[in-house]
Amino acid sequence: MLKDLVNPTNVNIYVSKLSDVLIKAVEEPLGYAINWGRIYSLWPVHLETGCCSVEFGAASSPRYDVERFGMLEAFGSLRQCDLIVVLGTVTRKMAPRLRMVYDQMPEPKYVIAMGACAITGGLYLDSYNVLPGADSVVPVDVYVPGCPPRPETLIQGCFLLQEKIKRSKIK
Amino acid sequence: MSTLDDKINEINRLAIQITKDNDDDRLMNLSIGPQHPGSGHFRIVIKVDGDYIVYADPDIGYVHRGEEKMSEHRNFIQNIPHLERPVIHDSTNIIYSYSLAIEELIGINPPRRGQFVRAIAAELDRLVYTTYWLAIYGIFLGHSTMFMWPTGDRELIIDLLERMTGHRVTHAFSVPGGVRNDIPYNFKEKCLTQINYFEKRLKEYEDIFYNNPLLRQRTEGVGIMNKEDAIKLGVTGSVLRASGVPYDIRKVEPYDVYDEIDFKVQYMKSCDTFARAYVPYLDMKESCHIIRQLLDKMPDEGSVREKIVGNVKAQPGETYRRVESGRGALGYYIISDGSTKPYRLKISTGSFRNILALPFLLVGSKLGDMPAIYWALNYWPIEADR
Numbered sequence: 001m002l003k004d005l006v007n008p009t010n011v012n013i014y015v016s017k018l019s020d021v022l023i024k025a026v027e028e029p030l031g032y033a034i035n036w037g038r039i040y041s042l043w044p045v046h047l048e049t050g051c052c053s054v055e056f057g058a059a060s061s062p063r064y065d066v067e068r069f070g071m072l073e074a075f076g077s078l079r080q081c082d083l084i085v086v087l088g089t090v091t092r093k094m095a096p097r098l099r100m101v102y103d104q105m106p107e108p109k110y111v112i113a114m115g116a117c118a119i120t121g122g123l124y125l126d127s128y129n130v131l132p133g134a135d136s137v138v139p140v141d142v143y144v145p146g147c148p149p150r151p152e153t154l155i156q157g158c159f160l161l162q163e164k165i166k167r168s169k170i171k
Numbered sequence: 172m173s174t175l176d177d178k179i180n181e182i183n184r185l186a187i188q189i190t191k192d193n194d195d196d197r198l199m200n201l202s203i204g205p206q207h208p209g210s211g212h213f214r215i216v217i218k219v220d221g222d223y224i225v226y227a228d229p230d231i232g233y234v235h236r237g238e239e240k241m242s243e244h245r246n247f248i249q250n251i252p253h254l255e256r257p258v259i260h261d262s263t264n265i266i267y268s269y270s271l272a273i274e275e276l277i278g279i280n281p282p283r284r285g286q287f288v289r290a291i292a293a294e295l296d297r298l299v300y301t302t303y304w305l306a307i308y309g310i311f312l313g314h315s316t317m318f319m320w321p322t323g324d325r326e327l328i329i330d331l332l333e334r335m336t337g338h339r340v341t342h343a344f345s346v347p348g349g350v351r352n353d354i355p356y357n358f359k360e361k362c363l364t365q366i367n368y369f370e371k372r373l374k375e376y377e378d379i380f381y382n383n384p385l386l387r388q389r390t391e392g393v394g395i396m397n398k399e400d401a402i403k404l405g406v407t408g409s410v411l412r413a414s415g416v417p418y419d420i421r422k423v424e425p426y427d428v429y430d431e432i433d434f435k436v437q438y439m440k441s442c443d444t445f446a447r448a449y450v451p452y453l454d455m456k457e458s459c460h461i462i463r464q465l466l467d468k469m470p471d472e473g474s475v476r477e478k479i480v481g482n483v484k485a486q487p488g489e490t491y492r493r494v495e496s497g498r499g500a501l502g503y504y505i506i507s508d509g510s511t512k513p514y515r516l517k518i519s520t521g522s523f524r525n526i527l528a529l530p531f532l533l534v535g536s537k538l539g540d541m542p543a544i545y546w547a548l549n550y551w552p553i554e555a556d557r
Contacts, residue, residue: 047206050234051259051553054303054340058329061322078206094205094212094233101206123253126244127237148259150339 023170031170038108039162040070043081047101049134050088052115052148059151066151071158083110083161086134088148089117089124095137102138110165112157113140116147123147175400175531182226182534198225203541205233212552215529215545219538227533229526235556239516246511247273248481251343257520257554259340261300263292264496265554266345271426271492272503273347276485285349285475286427291362291465292335292344293494294458298328298369299340300497301451301458304549308448309380311542312389317380324372327365334358347483349476359466366459373456381449390445394532394544397442404528408499408521409454409549412438413446420495432464444540447547451497482511498522498549522555 006014026034048056059066060073067073071083078101090098102109113134116122121132134140141164144157197220204214212233218226238257242250254269255262267289274281281289302321309317329339334355336342344350380386396404401414411418417436421429437453439446487509493502499521506515525548532544 045206048212050212051256053211054260057303057306058322058326060318061326062319063323063326089234089236091234091236093235097205097233123256124236124241127241129235129237148340 027170034170035166035168038082039165042071042083042110042158042161044071044074044083044085045078045081045101045105046074047078047084047098048087049090049094049098050115050117052088052118055148055151056085056087056114056154059154061151064151064155066155066158069155069158070162078105081105082108083112084138085112085114085154086118086138086140088115089122090131090134090137091129092131093129095131098134099137108170110142110161111138111140112142112144112154112161114144114149114154114157116145119143119145175403178531178534182530197221201538204230212556213550215533215541217533217538217541222537222539224533224536224538224541227530229529231523231526231552232556234553238557239518242513242516244512246482247277247347247485247513248483250513250516251346252341254518255341255343257518257557258300258496258498258551260303261296261497262341262343263289263296263345264300264494265501266343267293267426267496268492268494268501268503270345270347271494272490272505273485275490275492276488276505276507277347277479277483278486279348279477279479281349281427281477282474283428284470284473285477287465287469288350288354288475289345290428291354291462291469292332292342292350294462294465295328295332295335295362296342297458297497298455299325299332301455302328304451304497304546304551305376305380308546311546312386314380314383314386317376320372320376320379324369328369331358331362331365334361346476348479349474351476353475362462362466366462370456370459373452373459376452381452386448387445389540389543390443390448390547391441392443393540394444394447394536394547395442396528396532400531401442401528404531405524406499406528406548407524408495408497409450410447410525410528410547411499412436413450414442415440420493420500424493426492426494428465428468431468432461434461434464444543444547447549448543451549484509484511485513493519496521498551498554499524518557520554520557522550522552526550526555 113119117124118134121130124130142157142161144153146153198218201217214230216228216230217224255266258265302325306318306321333339336344396414398415401411417438419436422436434457437457439450485507487507489506491502491504493500501521502519504517505513508514
């Protein structure tokens, strides 16, 4: 009987149903605690797409030190990361790599688009090799404006993302 | 036959052999970048035999934004902001040679005080660039103190530049005809204080980083590029000077006020990775020395900018002007057809010249030496991609 019900073709349906049931059971009592744990351990991927990487490096410097707000330095493997900061211009050569890195990251994952180029294409809007914004490649959560944004602006964007995670449902 | 020709033949032979027996189990393909804690906007395709690199192919062009084509659709003043974006932390130097070229095409001379202010901004930007480079070199070699110290001291110089120009890294300060605005009140004293402090810190860098036995072991005798090879490969800047060639554009073809300044061209004869890591540090020391002289000799009164109309027309003709940037000779070749826009603009960058030497240094060395060799080439990927 059970063999007829569960076979290799429909097993994933049961697994996803089971995960839905589990999430529903966990959401109500533990949702806040899980999100609280997530917001102070944002690991960014080290993928530099443009020149805002200089200001991203300055944000990890002793003066600004984003680590004290819960955004760690970008030295980890992408398999343990949950944040991708798109650092500036996304070119035609970089866009498939950006998508590939995003797809390889485990859930939950968040995206910050840093700089005018990552938002709309910025100064390079009329260039033949630049995409008009990173949101055509990956879903963006927070936009950080500036060309390049000051480290303080990046920290504010980090706060906005934490606020967003706090209010969202767990995945 | 020189050693370089031998090496080129060897690399070609290996490349043919590798394509022949591609499914050989001895060789392993590695693709380092663009998602990698060190590589940045850049990828190196490497084949290793055990621990030794037998084939290396730098794959550039991840940030190619078509600057040269874009500048044909903008006039000479509108070109400034996007042309400084390739090296945002050395932005005065990359615009410096553009300003010199446009000044030659239009036929104007900046006022003397403007020339001094521009040179001071360029030298401060060289410090900002080199400290960032040194910080990343610290990360590459697993020396995190060397990331924290230079990035911390760099902020003090950035403060100085922010007072001077109005923005942290992308200043758009140097324009054709001088600089955009005069230096603020009390700038001279502030600048001298910071430079004195920075020189003190440089001595500490030497103690903790360059005299560190670990760094010495990892860099001394690694990636040898002798004088003849360096000249043949066409490398420039600190990489060329580390191979024993005292070549500096500020000395060879002095621009603006550099012929009045007394400074030495820093170079080393050991030709290895340690020399390539140490020459930028010596350049920083020399920059402090130059800034002090510039502040001393700068006239107190006078205009800083020769005003030109916004839509200025250039004389038909062509020009090539270059400056010594943080990475080496940085030149602009501009053809003008007498209109308000450049007919053709070509940027010749130091990074692109230096990366050509990477396969020759990597083949034959160990995989563990790759980060030390690569970043000591003083390479900034965005500048090479333009």
